[in-house]
Amino acid sequence: xxDQHLARKRFxxxxxxxxxxxxxxxxxxxxxxxDRMVEIGPGLGAMTEPLMARLDHLHVVEIDRDLIARxxxxxxxxxxTIHEGDALKFDFGSLVADGAPLRVVGNLPYNISTPILxxxxxxxxxxxxxxFMLQKEVIMRMVAEPGTEEYGRLSVMLQYRYxxxxxxDVPPGAFRPAPKVMSSIVRMVPRPVAECTxxxxxxxxxxxxxxxxxxxxxxxxxxxxxLDEAGFAELGVDPGLRGERLxxxxxxxIANYIAGQGAAAA
Numbered sequence: 001x002x003d004q005h006l007a008r009k010r011f012x013x014x015x016x017x018x019x020x021x022x023x024x025x026x027x028x029x030x031x032x033x034x035d036r037m038v039e040i041g042p043g044l045g046a047m048t049e050p051l052m053a054r055l056d057h058l059h060v061v062e063i064d065r066d067l068i069a070r071x072x073x074x075x076x077x078x079x080x081t082i083h084e085g086d087a088l089k090f091d092f093g094s095l096v097a098d099g100a101p102l103r104v105v106g107n108l109p110y111n112i113s114t115p116i117l118x119x120x121x122x123x124x125x126x127x128x129x130x131x132f133m134l135q136k137e138v139i140m141r142m143v144a145e146p147g148t149e150e151y152g153r154l155s156v157m158l159q160y161r162y163x164x165x166x167x168x169d170v171p172p173g174a175f176r177p178a179p180k181v182m183s184s185i186v187r188m189v190p191r192p193v194a195e196c197t198x199x200x201x202x203x204x205x206x207x208x209x210x211x212x213x214x215x216x217x218x219x220x221x222x223x224x225x226x227l228d229e230a231g232f233a234e235l236g237v238d239p240g241l242r243g244e245r246l247x248x249x250x251x252x253x254i255a256n257y258i259a260g261q262g263a264a265a266a
């Protein structure tokens with residue numbers, strides 16, 4: 001396939017072009033013939049073609065009409081199903097209507113990577129694993145531990161739902177055009193539903209967002225509209241701490257306590 005395609009800034013396009021890095025990513029994914037797999041943003045097909053070589057069939061989600069046309073010309077619909085449109089609006093559940101677990105891969109556009117991760121969380125119960133290339137800075141936030149500078153809302157909400165690991169870095173020179181940032185590969189495996197114990201996940205999100213809304217302020221200030229001194233005492237949580245000091249399990253305990261207080265009041 002000719003690669004004379006001008007990367008579009010509005011789609012956050014940086015095309016992977018280093019064959020050694022591509023091979024390393026494919027080996028990390030380990031696609032098997034019968035896997036139900038979808039690639040987000042196939043671009044010029046750097047990962048698409050080696051994935052198709054190992055799979056019976058591949059689904060891709062692409063928004064760029066020129067790239068869609070290229071993919072349609074290059075590949076038979078017997079091997080490749082192209083879903084045209086925005087990955088942020090795509091119903092990934094439609095690919096697993098028969099109950100088969102979904103594997104998701106892709107070089108995610110840097111400008112919308114976080115919204116896509118949250119969008120995909122809605123389908124976590126039907127996903128086997130996800131392997132993505134993202135800006136290294138984002139992945140460091142995703143896998144960060146409590147007490148570190150990178151630890152925040154993204155860390156807590158994703159670690160609540162997934163076991164995650166950073167696999168390896170990808171230098172700017174592996175792309176065309178070369179981005180100004182280092183990239184990394186992350187693997188995300190949904191945690192068993194039984195381990196996701198938040199009574200109200202929307203409330204958990206509200207608590208976490210409040211706790212990190214003003215990072216320099218203590219929990220006493222950031223959660224004052226959600227939790228009083230008696231609540232902190234009952235939970236055994238020091239209100240003088242900042243949100244970055246709490247692990248995921250503690251955020252879940254706080255959210256479940258608030259949910260229980262609301263139910264009692266009702």
